[in-house]
Amino acid sequence: MNAPLNHPLMMLDPDVLRSFVAIAETGSFTAAAARIYRTPSAVSMQIKRLEEQLGVSVFLRDARNVSLTHDGEVLLGYARRLIALNREAISRFVTSDVSGVVRIGSPSDYGEAVLPSVLKLFAKSHPSVVVDVVIDQSTSLLKRFASGHIDIALISCMRDQTPDPGEVLMTDDIVWAGAKGGQAYLMDPLPVSMWDEGCVWRDSALAALEKVGRSYRVAFMTSHSAGQRSAILADLAIAPMGRSFLGSDIQVLDEDCGLPAPGKYHLLLKVAADPSPQVMALSDHFRARFQHFSETGVFEAP
Structure with a gap:
């Protein structure tokens, strides 16, 4: 039976959604817990509450692997957008005066197809941030990222050779x-x-x-x-x-x-450890752009 029209809708907890996304991206409760600085048992309890709240299973679990169910795949798109929207709102009212430098590395194909729309939107939300872009091969970008010379790297890798850690933006x-x-x-x-x-x-x-x-x-x-x-x-x-x-x-x-x-x-998004507010904000712009691509098949901003 449907709830009455005036019945308050439940709200999804952003912290729980962050845990859910971390598990989906790492394929492991343990790795996800390390990424978000929680214990594996705490993350497990969050997912249990999330599944009870939604009334569906979002993960398939066996002794070695964790994978998304069909409902989990659907939720992943919403979760990423909600997290990005939350950070965008915070940056609009709280961190609009953020300044500094963000150093990005990208292969030339994504540099041409994705960077213009992402940087245009980022310049509007963070006008005081300077963006430094390096266009290079993925292998060279990995070395630059590992040495701390860039804060955000877009990296191409074969599907069975994913570096860890790395967030898969698209396959x-x-x-x-x-x-x-x-x-x-x-x-x-x-x-x-x-x-x-x-x-x-x-x-x-x-x-x-x-x-x-x-x-x-x-x-x-x-x-x-x-x-x-x-x-x-x-x-x-x-x-x-x-x-x-x-x-x-x-x-x-x-x-x-x-x-x-x-x-x-895979195309991976790699973000420096302990990122600054401007690095986090620009990372979310990339996530939003590739979520838009997964839904529309085009890279350009809506």
Whole structure:
């Protein structure tokens, strides 16, 4: 029976939602407890109360793994938005005078697709914060992050090679991309456009070609996504790309074209330990943007 219209709706506790998100991202009650500075038993009690409050199970548990149920997957999207909205409200009224510097590292593809909209919104909410951006390969960004030279890093990694800790912002297919109507994929050896060494798209794609014995030659080298697209559109070569970056002028070349699937990759958000208010705020902007992408399929701000 539905509650009366004037019946007060229950409120979800932000602390409980933070615990829920931490478990979903780490896959472990113990790791989540360490991330949010609580004991595993306290986190377990929070989730028990959350499931009782909602009347559904949000996690599947076995001796080794914790995974989301279907209801848990649905709740995860709401939880991330509610947490981000809470921090946005706090920053609007309490930390609007926050100043300082935030240092970001990103691969060039996400630098072009995501950073403009994120930084535009962040500049409105934190006009006194200076943002320093480094565009580089994920392997180099990991070194910069580990040495403390950047506060926030967007890192690409293969799905089965996720560094810890790292918050998964999105998972995408690596696909072979070619010009629509192009003929490059028919050539032998296969002309391939490559990123610099250390790119997970490159490493996975070449491993896939070598596994099936497909001969190839590196026909184009670039460190930036704009150069990669130029080589594809000119039909000089094909290239491994994230499916989300193809666009209307590029097609997927699959096994019907004699090309093996390179696999899937994660995009991770890595945030410095004990982050400053401005680092936390900008991290939440990234989370909100990728949540928007998961719901709409576009990176641009609404």
